[in-house]
Amino acid sequence: MNTTTTRTIRGLAAAGFALALLAGCASAPDASTGGDAEPAPASELTGTLTVSAAASLQPAFEQLTAAFQELHPGVTFEGLTFDGSSTLATQIIGGAPVDVFASADENNMDKVAEEGLLASDPVIFATSSLQIAVAPGNPLGIETLADLVKPGPDGELPIVVVCAPEVPCGAASQQLLERDDVALEPVSEEQNVTAVLTKVSNDEADAGLIYRSDVLRSDGAVEGIEIEGSIEAAGSYVIAPLAGSGSPDAAQAFADFMLSDEAQSLFEQLGFGPA
Structure with missing residues (x-):
C-alpha cells in the first residue's frame, strides 16, 4: 500500500x-x-x-x-x-x-x-525507536522478535507486516531481524509506516514493526513491545x-x-x- x-x-x-x-x-x-x-x-x-x-x-x-x-x-x-x-x-x-x-x-x-x-x-x-505493534493485551504473548516466527496458541504462525526494505522503518526492521537471526516472512511489505500501523490496528495482521511514536499516536489501538537496540537501528x-x-x-x-x-x-x- x-x-x-x-x-x-x-x-x-x-x-x-x-x-x-x-x-x-x-x-x-x-x-x-x-x-x-x-x-x-x-x-x-x-x-x-x-x-x-x-x-x-x-x-x-x-x-x-x-x-x-x-x-x-x-x-x-x-x-x-x-x-x-x-x-x-x-x-x-x-x-x-x-x-x-x-x-x-x-x-x-x-x-x-x-x-x-x-x-x-x-x-x-x-x-526514534522501533517497537513490535500488537493488538491491545498482546493476545499472542509476543515479547521478542523471535516470537514473530513461533506458532501461537492455535498452532498458527503470527501474521506479520513490515515496511519495505527501501523505507527507513523497513531498513531498520531488517537490520534488527538479521541481528537476532530471525528468518521472518512477512505477509506484506508496506511503503510507509502508517500502512503497517493501519493493518495491525484493523486486525489485518497480528503484529508489525513500527516506530514508538506511531504506537503512541494509535490512541490505544495497538500496544508496543520494546525491542533492544532499536534506537540505533532506527537512526x-x-x-x-x-x-x-x-x-x-x-x-x-x-x-x-x-x-x-x-x-x-x-x-x-x-x-x-x-x-
Missing part, C-alpha cells in the same frame, strides 16, 4: 499551544527605566511553502506548521505530503515542487543531496530546505524551527527522541 496524504494548512494553532507561544514571545518589563518594554515586532517573514515529510511525522508536522504560522503570519503552507521517505525522495528527484524535505533517515536525504537539490546542509532534529530524522524554492528564507526558517524549544518539546510528547 502506498498512502499519500496532502493537506492544506490554514488558520491559527490550537488555542492552548498558541497562547504558550505568545507568552514565550512577550517582552519583559524594562527594569532600567521602570516602564514597559516595547512589544516584539511582528515577523516580516513571508512566503508559501510545500513540505514533504516522512509518514511518521504527520501528527507532529500538522501541529508544528500551525505553530510556525502563529510566529510568522506572513507564511502559508500550500501543502503537506506524508509518505515513505524513499517515495518522497523519488518524487523530489523527479521534479516535484517541494520547498522542504523531512526524511526519517539520512540515506534518503543523501539521495536528494547527491542530485544537488538541497539549499543547505540537512539538520538532525529527532530520533535519525533529518530536514533541509530545497534549492529552487520560491520562498527560500521561509523554507530555511521552517527547517531551523525544528530545533526550537517548542518543536523539541512536542517531539518528546509524541514519542520521538531528542536530536
Whole structure:
C-alpha cells in the first residue's frame, strides 16, 4: 500500500499551544527605566511553502506548521505530503515542487543531496525507536522478535507486516531481524509506516514493526513491545530546505524551527527522541 496524504494548512494553532507561544514571545518589563518594554515586532517573514515529510511525522508536522504560522503570519503552507521517505525522495528527484524535505533517515536525504537539490546542509532534529505493534493485551504473548516466527496458541504462525526494505522503518526492521537471526516472512511489505500501523490496528495482521511514536499516536489501538537496540537501528530524522524554492528564507526558517524549544518539546510528547 502506498498512502499519500496532502493537506492544506490554514488558520491559527490550537488555542492552548498558541497562547504558550505568545507568552514565550512577550517582552519583559524594562527594569532600567521602570516602564514597559516595547512589544516584539511582528515577523516580516513571508512566503508559501510545500513540505514533504516522512509518514511518521504527520501528527507532529500538522501541529508544528500551525505553530510556525502563529510566529510568522506572513507564511502559508500550500501543502503537506506524508509518505515513505524513499517515495518522497523519488518524487523530489523527479521534479516535484517541494520547498522542504523531512526524511526519517539520512540515506534518503543523501539521495536528494547527491542530485544537488538541497539549499543547505540537512539538520538532525529527532530520533526514534522501533517497537513490535500488537493488538491491545498482546493476545499472542509476543515479547521478542523471535516470537514473530513461533506458532501461537492455535498452532498458527503470527501474521506479520513490515515496511519495505527501501523505507527507513523497513531498513531498520531488517537490520534488527538479521541481528537476532530471525528468518521472518512477512505477509506484506508496506511503503510507509502508517500502512503497517493501519493493518495491525484493523486486525489485518497480528503484529508489525513500527516506530514508538506511531504506537503512541494509535490512541490505544495497538500496544508496543520494546525491542533492544532499536534506537540505533532506527537512526535519525533529518530536514533541509530545497534549492529552487520560491520562498527560500521561509523554507530555511521552517527547517531551523525544528530545533526550537517548542518543536523539541512536542517531539518528546509524541514519542520521538531528542536530536
